[in-house]
Amino acid sequence: MPERSLIFPVAEFRQRVARLQAGMQADGQDALLLTTPADVFYVTGFLTRFWESPARPWFVVLPATGLPVAVIPAIGADLMGRCWVTDIRTWDAPDPVDDGVSLLVDTLTGLVGATGAVGIPMGLETHLRMPMADFAKVVAQIAPRRIVDATATVQRVREVKSAAEIGKIRTACGIADRAFARVPTFAQPGRPLDMVFRDFQIALLQEGADWVSYVAGGAGPGGYGDVISPASARPLARGDVLMLDTGAVHDGYFCDFDRNYAIGTADDGARRAHAALYAATDAALTALRPGMTAADLHRILTQGLVAEGAVPGQGRLGHGLGLTLTEWPSVTDKDHTILREGMVLTLEPGVQIAPGRMMVHEENIVLHADGAALLSARAPCTLPEIH
C-alpha cells in the first residue's frame, strides 16, 4: 500500500471508513455501494475530471468491516492503484453486453451474506450514477440480499469535515478571495459580461484553482434578474450591479461564494440591499451555534433581512459545501438537519430589490463549538464601486 494517497494521508481515509462503518452498523447495512464522483473520492481519494464522460459507471463497495473494494473500468486502474485502495477489480468498459454488472454482483455477493443489506444513497440530493437497467439486473442477481437507503448513513459522516478537509476548502476560498479582489481591474463599464466571466475564470486559475467547475452571476441596472444563466454579450453599463459567483476547485474541494459590485456609482436601492445582506449575514455569524437546525439558520437570516427593511428573496439561504459545489443541508424552513461542529456551510441570503431585480450575498463558514468561523474573507460592508 502506498504511504499516502494523492491528496491526503492514508490515516484520513481510514478514519472516514471507520466512521462510515460505525454508521453502517448502527443503521443495519452490510455494505455500501457508492457510484458518484464525490462518494468515490471521499472513500478512496480517486480524483479525476474523467467523470465528465458519462460513458462508464464506477463502483466502490465498502463492506461492514475491512477495506473498500473498487470495481471500475480498466482505464482507471493505474490512478486507483496510486490511491490507498488495494482491492481493485476492473473490466473493459464500455461493454454493451455486461458493463461491470457481473463483476459488481460477484463483489457484492462475495462480501455480503445472503440475508444482508446493501446500502445505497437514494434520498434527497442524491442520484445513482449507473444505468437504471443495469441497476435492476444487480438488484435481481444479488437477491435475496436487500437494497436499503443509506442516504443518512453517508450524509451524517460526510457532512462533518476533518481538519484536513477544512484546510482544503479554506485554500479554495483563498483562491477565490484573490480572484474577486482583481474583478475591478477587468469588470469595467463597456466590457461584455461574457468576457468578464472568462476574465474571472482566468483570474481563478492564475490564483491557483486546479479547475473552475462553476462560474455564474448576473448584471443589470440596480440589480440582476437571475443567477444561473450563462453570460450574455451585453456590455456592463454604469448603474449596473454585477454579481459573480464561483465554485473553484482545489484538490477536489470546492469554495462557493459570490461578490457584488456596482458599475459606477451605486444607487440607493443597491446600497441598501447590500447593507441588509451584510447585516443579516452578521446576525447569522454571531448567533450560529452547533445544535441549531438548518431551519433555525433560515429564520435568523430571514429575520435579519426583515429587520433591515429588506424583502427576502425566494429559495434557500445557504447549504452545505465540500466535495461538491453544494451539499445538504439546505437552509430552508423545511430542513431540520442539525448543524454540527465541523460542518462547512454557505450563508447565502438574497433580497428582492424590485420585481426582476435581486441581490444575493454569500460567505463560506465552518461551524466550531463556539460558533461560525469564516473561510471566505468577509465581503466589504458597503457595496464596492468600480469606476
Place this chain on the structure above:
Amino acid sequence: MPERSLIFPVAEFRQRVARLQAGMQADGQDALLLTTPADVFYVTGFLTRFWESPARPWFVVLPATGLPVAVIPAIGADLMGRCWVTDIRTWDAPDPVDDGVSLLVDTLTGLVGATGAVGIPMGLETHLRMPMADFAKVVAQIAPRRIVDATATVQRVREVKSAAEIGKIRTACGIADRAFARVPTFAQPGRPLDMVFRDFQIALLQEGADWVSYVAGGAGPGGYGDVISPASARPLARGDVLMLDTGAVHDGYFCDFDRNYAIGTADDGARRAHAALYAATDAALTALRPGMTAADLHRILTQGLVAEGAVPGQGRLGHGLGLTLTEWPSVTDKDHTILREGMVLTLEPGVQIAPGRMMVHEENIVLHADGAALLSARAPCTLPEIH
C-alpha cells in the same frame, strides 16, 4: 413564445422534437421523461452550469404529440422562460417532503393515458439524475402506466447532429486548435505539469471557450502512463512526451481532442508511435463511410496501427461527441452501432510504447455521405518538439 432560444432558433428545437416524437411513435412510447443536463438542453435549449449543484432534480416531459413540459425548481423558471418552452411548472426545491414528485406525477398522468408507456433512457452510457427513492414513488404513483427503456429512441435522434450543432462543435474545435498552437509558449522544460494544465485552461478561455469542462493529459520520459489523472507538480523534463486533452465548451457543445509534444528532442520510440497513430488515423479518415459500424472503425484503426508495427493500447479508440464530452457509440470491437451521416465522432487510437508508457492521438470528425471531414485541425504528421 420568444422568437429564438438562447442558443438556436426555435425551428431547431421543433425539428428535434419532431424527430424524437417519430421515434417514440415507432418505439411505442407515450412520453419521454428526461433528467440529465444534455437531454434537457437538447429538447429545451436550457443551458446552465447550475447542474454542478446536485441538490435539485430537473425534469422535462415530452409527450407523444405537442410541446415539451418543464417540471423544474423555481430557481430555473426565469431562464427556462427565455427558452422556447411555454409550459413551465415549478416547485420550491429542495423540498425534503415532496421534491417535485407530486408535480411530476401530475404532469405524467395528465399527459399519458392509463395504459400508456413512459420512456426513460436506462441503457448503456445513461443514468437517471434524480433520487432513486423519488423515482420509485413516481413509478408507483403513475401506475398502471409503464416505464420502458427509451435509450435507443433518444440516442438514434441525438447522435445525428444538425448543421447548427456541427457548427457549434466546429467552433469549439477551433478554440482548442488555437489553444494547442500556443502550448509551446508555456510548456517549457522545467515548467511544472500542474502549471501547464492551468496555462492551457487559460489559453482555452482566452481563445473563446465559455468554460473548460475537461482538461487531462500526462507527461513522462518517452511516453506517459495514464491519461485521466490530475496533474502533478513534477516539472517537465527534456525527453518527456507531453499530452494535453480537452473538452472545451462553446454554447453547450464540446470538442474533445488531444495533442502530443516532445519536450526537447523526441526519441525514436515516441517519433515512431506518433507516426503510427497519424497513419492509423489517416487510414480511418480515408476509409470511413456511413453504414459502417463502430466495430468496423475499431478494426480499421487497429489494423492501421498494426500495419505500422505498433502495439495498440487498451480501451476504446474513439466515441461520439456533442452535448457531453463523450457520447455513444464506443469505438470497440463490441459496439455494432451503425455510423450514420451527421454523426460527430472522435478518432482516438492509442499505442503502447513500452510497459507504462503510452501515446494517445485524437481528432474530431463529422461523417458526411462521402466520408469523414475533420472538425479539429489535423495534428502535425511528425511529433512536434518544444525547445
